[in-house]
Amino acid sequence: MRIAMIGTGYVGLVSGACFSDFGHEVVCVDKDAGKIERLHQNIMPIYEPGLDQLVASNVKAGRLSFTTDVAEAVKGADAVFIAVGTPSRRGDGHADLSYVFAAAEEVARHLDRDAVLVTKSTVPVGTGDKVERIVRDTAPNLTIRVASNPEFLREGAAIEDFKRPDRVVCGVEDEGAREVLAQVYRPLSLNQSAPVVFTSRRTAEIIKYAANAFLATKITFINEIADLCEAAGADVQEVARGIGLDNRIGRKFLHAGPGYGGSCFPKDTLALLQSAEQCDVPLRIVEAVVSVNDGRKRAMGRKIIKAMGGEAAGKTVALLGLTFKPNTDDMRDSPAIAIVQALQDEGATVRACDPEGVEQASKMLTGVEFCEGAYETAKDADAVVIVTEWDAYRALDLKRIASLARNPLLVDLRNVYSHEEAAKAGLAYVGIGKASRPVGLPQTARAAS
Known part of the structure; x- marks a missing residue:
């Protein structure tokens, strides 16, 4: 499958590299041109054991690439993952969702086919509903299904956690999104008995915070x-x-x-x-x-x-x-x-x-x-x-x-x-x-x- 990963921070880079190691074609995109240039030189923006080797091997195999161009990244994508930051807003503790919403709108503007848009960023309950409204208003002629796929990665053991997870949680609202995410995570079901748990989108959003x-x-x-x-x-x-x-x-x-x-x-x-x-x-x-x-x-x-x-x-x-x-x-x-x-x-x-x-x-x-x-x-x-x-x-x-x-x-x-x-x-x-x-x-x- 062709996957676009929006954001090359901790979650986006680890997830993108691991998806490519599963055999998917992955394009990671980030607005920070300096970060993308360093990634082209295999210089990691974070320290995570084994990540540089994982990135290098999949870039060499042609399954993983990096760009600053969202339109290039999402072209022909079956699934687009949003993995941008959701920091606490200063003063009130609310998650700042501005990066998520901006990413969703930009992705919807550049998608050239029906696709599944997946929030991998940690977001409060109900965020998927807002993202769905944004993409519907931005690209009314496309069917963009919005799903939630929270991450459960421990820093320092993220690659192991991604490849041998306790569970994978997918929040979907329709069968189309379920089928795409089932294909994305099919390599896990082939290698081990890691449960892929399908829930409603709001349930998945709460699972992450509750955990x-x-x-x-x-x-x-x-x-x-x-x-x-x-x-x-x-x-x-x-x-x-x-x-x-x-x-x-x-x-x-x-x-x-x-x-x-x-x-x-x-x-x-x-x-x-x-x-x-x-x-x-x-x-x-x-x-x-x-x-x-x-x-x-x-x-x-x-x-x-x-x-x-x-x-x-x-x-x-x-x-x-x-x-x-x-x-x-x-x-x-x-x-x-x-x-x-x-x-x-x-x-x-x-x-x-x-x-x-x-x-x-x-x-x-x-x-x-x-x-x-x-x-x-x-x-x-x-x-x-x-x-x-x-x-x-x-x-x-x-x-x-x-x-x-x-x-x-x-x-x-x-x-x-x-x-x-x-x-x-x-x-x-x-x-x-x-x-x-x-x-x-x-x-x-x-x-x-």
Whole structure:
């Protein structure tokens, strides 16, 4: 099939490359001429493991191409996917749909045949109805069926998620759209038993938001349980394992940390709340999740300051990791942003490193000294803080960290290490959801004291 992908951001580029790898002919279009030129040189606009190789192989095979010309991209297309940004509007949390609507109108103006127009961007419920009106008014002589096909891609594992998904959700309103999307995703049904779930268009739009809100709720829940564990002398990792073994709960997204961030959870929870408000349906749980998560990020800054004795002025804090999660360069709503601000507000000097995120972080953080790696960052620090659980920070020489730091303190916001490992290296240790212990005091001794 011939597919046009409008937008070469995270979702559009990964989806387009994977569709072409399925054997479809895919044209990706973007108005940013510089981005398209770099893609022609196989320079990726995002960091995603394996994406450059996937793009290069399919370009070489003639199945994947890039252009700035929408008319060229949609010519002869069986399906056109809209994968443009839907950022939160400043001030009210509504999803900004201007890019989606503009793309829909432009596609309708240039289509030369009947086709299916698919919103892959994350959009509030009812957006497909508005897109349908736009294309009907713009191209009344064509039959343009509008469908919803939300993405469920994890940054850092997007290619695997696309090719081996838990499910594919397709929201359609007629048999024609259903048949086209069934053909688009036919390679998945041939390779494995990934369910392709067909629903109404509005149902599909809600599924995306509901899924992300539920995962955000799990993260926020275990973060609050972590606070209780710290106060009560329990271990949140053991609690998470104990409840996660219940199949009704599951183990995923029960890793306590500094709060969720990224391109999806923050904006999608806000947009879901706005949709609920428009329908006059309160979503109190989601409201609490958003509020608690926002507060948690700055609370991590206070946690670091408390670990340093309650005083940050004149001290240096070394942050290991800046992106909201590993295996991405995405800094959007990363907990590191609020942590840096909280530390700087109290007079601390912040040094930081990240395997992939420094370029993006340097655009968002001021007054931060960026370093090459963990050991350079830790030199003369009053606290070394693990913010993002990159593999590069999972096997650190903790004795070297202790010798380089001015004050041998490790604040582990991802529970990568343990009290025992840190104590053995001569480091004081503060984790998430774990009772603090003095350096070198074994757990058994503490229990007996």
